[in-house]
Amino acid sequence: MEQPTSSEPRPILQLVGVRKTFNGFAAVDRIDLDVREGEFLTIVGPSGSGKTTLLRMLAGMESPSEGNITLRGELINEIPSNKRPTCLVFQSLALFPHKTVGENIAFPLKVKGVDPATRKARALDLMKVVRLPADYHDKNVMKCSGGERQRVALARALAYDPEVLFFDEPLSAIDYKLKKTLEKELKDLHRETGKTFIYITHSLEEAMVMSDRIGVMRSGRLVQVGTPEEIYGAPVDRFVSEFVGEVNTIKVKRNGADLWAGIDVPGSFKLRPPQQGTVGDEAFVVVRPEYMRFVGAGENADNTLKGTVYNEYSLGSRIQYQVRVGDKVMLVELSRARALPPGSNADVTVGWDAADAFTLAS
Numbered sequence: 001m002e003q004p005t006s007s008e009p010r011p012i013l014q015l016v017g018v019r020k021t022f023n024g025f026a027a028v029d030r031i032d033l034d035v036r037e038g039e040f041l042t043i044v045g046p047s048g049s050g051k052t053t054l055l056r057m058l059a060g061m062e063s064p065s066e067g068n069i070t071l072r073g074e075l076i077n078e079i080p081s082n083k084r085p086t087c088l089v090f091q092s093l094a095l096f097p098h099k100t101v102g103e104n105i106a107f108p109l110k111v112k113g114v115d116p117a118t119r120k121a122r123a124l125d126l127m128k129v130v131r132l133p134a135d136y137h138d139k140n141v142m143k144c145s146g147g148e149r150q151r152v153a154l155a156r157a158l159a160y161d162p163e164v165l166f167f168d169e170p171l172s173a174i175d176y177k178l179k180k181t182l183e184k185e186l187k188d189l190h191r192e193t194g195k196t197f198i199y200i201t202h203s204l205e206e207a208m209v210m211s212d213r214i215g216v217m218r219s220g221r222l223v224q225v226g227t228p229e230e231i232y233g234a235p236v237d238r239f240v241s242e243f244v245g246e247v248n249t250i251k252v253k254r255n256g257a258d259l260w261a262g263i264d265v266p267g268s269f270k271l272r273p274p275q276q277g278t279v280g281d282e283a284f285v286v287v288r289p290e291y292m293r294f295v296g297a298g299e300n301a302d303n304t305l306k307g308t309v310y311n312e313y314s315l316g317s318r319i320q321y322q323v324r325v326g327d328k329v330m331l332v333e334l335s336r337a338r339a340l341p342p343g344s345n346a347d348v349t350v351g352w353d354a355a356d357a358f359t360l361a362s
């Protein structure tokens, strides 16, 4: 098993060969993962990839069919959620509708038998942490907005003082603007509390904004775990590369040591070295649209293709062009400042530098 180096925080949770089957179907399949103490780890993946099942096992609501989950070295496979030093924040929040904000937040303390004065003081402290005004303490929770209720649920989760907080798509039902605010607040909260956060979401954008590391799931397997930059800039396969953003993919064949010929577009291409393998090997060159540009007369790029612009879309501050190159459509995304002048000739040369592309096995 991977041993932490002295500079790496030690794992708080470890999963070894974790599998969960339902009637023989593996919803989660042989997952090995070290969760570092104090990190913000987000699990992303398409619908049905096993995120919820994985989270339910971590939170103690399901036990694995195979493999081990340890918390600080102690096996917790069969320990129920209420006996674990962890807490789950749901999308549905599960607040008590007839209670006040303060009562909701202090509920875990009441269960522990903490006296009312201490409960109130702690609830007010936690309200400060999640940026709820103190005069909300006596407000009925149902009179709060969606975003405020989110904060109440978070404060209540913190009142349990858990070692690990799990989040099951808590922002999925919230409008875009508030979601953006809450993402940043959650990230701040993570930093301020220093606790380990494990978050699941469909939304890669959410994952990119908040996480220290992202784990990508597909068909029950954890296919890649890495920083947002690693997942985006060095995906392990085409599934991850396409899941985490738009891509231009060109199929190429090695003709010589450093010579790659296009299979689905004409031309020869320079790839980022080092490239292992032999003549005849096939690979995919992948370039994100924001690393593509239009190459004008007198300008250079390591790789170029001639094409025709046939569509452009506004992405707000950026513009995306669809450029037809033979039978393929290439995407070029530019800031408005670098956009083609209106009325430009639709015939263009698109280009990119070898260092800005990555290569994946075919």
Ligand code: ATP
Pocket: 022, 026, 027, 045, 046, 047, 048, 049, 050, 051, 052, 053, 054, 202
């Ligand atoms: P979503 O994003 O849609 O919530 P998910 O990635 O969280 O999906 P899971 O809910 O973990 O995926 O489901 C993974 C697979 O396991 C799915 O095919 C699902 O139908 C199946 N599954 C999950 N729970 C059960 C269960 N209790 N019984 C049978 N099959 C289940």
